[in-house]
Amino acid sequence: MIKWFSLGFWELIARVVLRNRILMLSIIVAITVFLAMQWKNIHFTHTEANMLPDDNIVNIEYNAFLDKFGEEGNLVIIGVKDKTFFTPKAYAAWAKLMNTLNEDKAVDLVISINNLKKLQKNEALQKFELIPFVDPNKTTDKVYLEKIKKELFNDLPFYEGLLFNKRSGTIRSAIYLDKKIVNTPIRKNFISDKLVPAVEAFEKETNIDLRVSGMPYIRTLNAETIISEIGLFIGASLLVTSLLFFFFFRSFRATLISIIIVIIGVMWSFGFLGLLNYEITVLTALVPSLIIVIGIPNCIFLTNKYHQEYKVHRNKAKALQRVTTKVGMATLMTNVTTAIGFFTFITSNNKLLIEFGNVTSINIMALFFLCIIVIPVFHSYIPAPKDRHIEHLDRGYVKAFMDWILRNVKESRFSIYVVAVSLLVISIIGIYKMRISGSLIEDMPKKAPFFQDILFFEKEFDGVMPLEIMIDTKHKKGVMKLSTLKRMDELETAIDEIPELSKPISVVNLVKYSKQAYYNGNPEYYELPNSQEQAFILSYAKNATKNAKGDLMKSYVDKTGQFARITTFMRDDNGGVMPIVEAEIRKKAEKIFPPDRYKVTITGKAFVFQKGTGYLLDNLLSSLVFAFFLTALLIGFMFRSFKMILVSIIPNLLPLLLTAGIMGFFDIPLKPSTILVFGIAFGLSVDDTVRFLAQYREELKKNDWKIRKSVYATFNDAGLSMFYTSIVLFFGFSVFMLSSFGGTIALGGLVSLTLLFGMLSNLMLLPALVLTLNRTLANEQEFIEPKLEILEFTDEEIEDFEKK
Incomplete structure (x- = not known):
């Protein structure tokens, strides 16, 4: 009964969607307009990412410090290393720059040579007086400025390390911002609209390069770089994935609808950020691009199934209905497993990751419903596929690749296991070489001028x-x-x-x-x-x-x-x-x-960040274990087989270990950006596993439980979609390597690499394990009566149901 209920449910969905096309599109337009109205609530974060929960002792001590002394990251420093600094022209420009900054309301205090005070004893009043270190009326005299330089370096050790480096002759000023505005948009306005133009004006006037740094300055320019890269990622990921889609299907119309779907998905992702009142952080900034990279594979899977169905009976209406009826639940499950991979971040007890996990998992599920509605509706309005559109189903190089895999699975399973175990051993060796990084600046863009100033x-x-x-x-x-x-x-x-x-x-x-x-x-x-x-x-x-x-x-x-x-x-x-x-x-x-x-x-910020990295590592490892557990529950609920759980987990665990080993060998540290790789990659890689097992289960029924024949049939159907989607995901995540941030580059490269390993593992190791354990997996008592039937159905079953 559950089986027929499932069939009836997806048959109902297919009928409702195709018979109410205008209504379905109107609902999508209404949702899009509503979420677009939430864009006004989007705002960028003005604080650093704090990986620790509020009740952590390190956070408690840091907040106690802030209560006593206020915001500590309010210092901006401007430095200069130039022999011509103590000349009338350069000094006058410097004094003008410092006075301009000191007059701004955002500035609490400027300590610079031009306004430097020195203590002098007043014996009559029995107190010290602050007197100017420099007489502004004499600064046009080069000899006087040289005298000032000598006195500064030799007689004022109080300012050494704060305003000058005696060894190299470097001079700097300390600009303390008002602590109340450091974590507000006013800080950004001051840095971008006042400080940067003033520094550029000095450099133009004197031809002397200035160095600027300090946490408020670094944070502002870092944030501007992140914002600028959002558009880059969206454009690049859209271009790469749509080109791949067209290369696979050779259809402008199918490519166009896929682009429209992911663009709507991107609009929704910004809308959900505004609706939930989440800030755009270094993580949530990746969500729109992730929606494109994850959305295109959905479009590929559904479009490929449509072409497969149409090729069989050349009936467009039946093919569109069968897309939803036959793979609706399987597609839902693959999206659920992807969403699980992101949703497990909520167990980290960290606001930054919780928000990232929430908004990503919500968008993934919203994207599924968008695809399951729009693709059938769109194709119902356009002509049926032509022969050139379905030629990809028999494309020579893909068929040769799949045949090569099948040949190895059939004839060289022992070799596959030997290679897998060897890679596992090598990975474990690499894992022991891994290190943890708690650096605040390691992920910052190395080529950016402000990063070079940090090094200075x-x-x-x-x-x-x-x-x-x-x-x-x-x-x-x-x-x-x-x-x-x-x-x-x-x-x-x-x-x-x-x-x-x-x-x-x-x-x-x-x-x-x-x-x-x-x-x-x-x-x-x-x-x-x-x-x-x-x-x-x-x-x-x-x-x-x-x-x-x-x-x-x-x-x-x-x-x-x-x-x-x-x-x-x-x-x-x-x-x-x-x-x-x-x-x-x-x-x-x-x-x-x-x-x-x-x-x-x-x-202090550097200390809190380092502690946060260690905490994040512990919690994300727990989140990954939780993801494995949820996936195991899902597979167990689907197939009622413990061995099937092992079969599904092993091929997805090996790629993660391989990636960890590579990080160890190539000295890529564990840090917030690279730790995310494992949860994201697992959630995406396990999709192929669910897709393969779902198809394999159906092929067993159609082929009278003949294992080898079912494996071949699975490759002929699900294998092609697995290959296409994995290639898209590989190149889609590679887009993040265009970033100037080391963490984002590592995230994109490592996820791509893990997904490539995952594709090979799911196409080779997974079927090898299925064949090896075929007797227990095909046992009717253990495998035939699952709690919930989520798999595809034969044409005869569907037609029989339609008649009823």
Whole structure:
């Protein structure tokens, strides 16, 4: 009864669609208009991807840090390395640039040579005064500027590592943005409309190249690159997949309808993003292109079945009805397995991945219904296929390829198993060579100017990725105690000795500078005061920047005086050194700060990102296991056979292991972008498995349970569609290799490679396993009575049902 119900259901769908064509198209137009109206809600993310859940201890500590000191990623740095900098023309242009930026409302503070303040002791008032370092009236004198340069490099160690590199002569300015606007569109407007034009104007006027970096700048230009690539991916994937479709079917009309379907699918994907109020992130930006790459194979499968049916009886109406009736459920199941591959990302407990999994799985299922309706309706309006349109069913090179596979499956199964086991062993060796990367910049476009600027600042100032250490003294005003300052100074000395970290900045630097100023600016006294000096020097220091815009003391000590902040910047070569750096800092901190009196927290964007990568790896591996489990349940429910579950899983597990092994051998690290490969590739690869087994099950019935004959028949029917769709998916995902982002390139290349392995595995290893285990798989008690019949039906069965 279930079987006839299934047949009746899809027969009903076919009749409803073909008899109500105008209504069906009207519904699709209405849905498209509704979703197009949601585009107004689409907006790009203004924050970095946080891979950790809110309740993770690393996130809790990071948020506690932000509560005390505000957004930490608000620093933009502008650097210059040019011998002509300390000349009147260049200096005047620099001062003009800095003053222009400082006047903008988005800027909280600019620290630059032209507005630099130095501490000077006022004995009469018993306090320090901030006086200008540069006299603007004398900057037209080249000799004066040379004097300023000498004094800066030799007499102001407080600013070394912050504003200059004494060894190379590089100069830079620090622009601190208003922390309230760092994660808003105002940041983008300032960078794109104010900062970039001002820098370009300076370079044009002086012929001096400036280097710009810092997290707000990097994030803005990175986001602009992502947005620009959305159109590139959509255009390229549409071009490649439609050309392949035309090459296979040689029909302009069939190609046109496939293009129309995936374009509507892309429109829907943007509409769902707006409807769900999801931001466009580095992941959701891929969804429209994924819809094209996944949608075209749907069109291929249905169009190929239509041509196969039409070739048999040359009746267009019957062929269109049989497309839905005979493969509707099988097509649904393949789309469900694809959707499962993406939907399992929701188990990651990460907002970024949950949104990606939700919107992708929703769009895949929407695309299925779009295809199952539009393709029959469209072909009902156009003439029947001509002979040249169905010649692909007997194309020589495809037939030769399929015959070669069948020959190997039939005569060389042992060799197939030997090759499979050998590849498995090699893959395991490669997997042991894999490494994990928590780098913030590794996936950024290497050829982009802003990436070259990152490398410049890493070389000149030892990094741009902020790493924060927060010290809780557990007492109000505990930071300014001399004992605490000495402990902080000892930790900073240890940090300065770590090659991957820059010179640290904290209130300790200001206190040292205060002592230097107390002794009339003598750089030999740039050190912490002793117990005799602390009373009057610290009282001077507390007033050092009280009236200055953007109080530096406030940036490194919270308002209660209980919490102190040490900021350093980290080289970001590959992110692999972060655990080593973290362990070294913790070891030193535990030794210097007694846990009963202090609490030391390591945090910062670079640290959170690295921890997020490790967390993501654990959770996505769990998601992949969950995908295997759901697929196994689906296969088990379909076929009621444990061995069939093994037959379906093994051919899809091997390609994943092969890809992981290749990543190990070619030093492609596990990172957020490459981790996604496995879930995506499994969801797509298992489609071929379901398609093959569904067809094989039907062929067993038609051929009186003759195994070999059924395998041959399966290849003659499903094998061609498997080949076509795999080729489209391979080249479709290869489009992502056009990206300038290393992560997207790796994602596209690795998914393509995995799907290629998956096609070969499903065409060779899968039927070999079926033939080897044929007796148990064909056992009537185990295999003939599935809970749910989702497979194709013979012409006789359909015609008999139609008569009834």
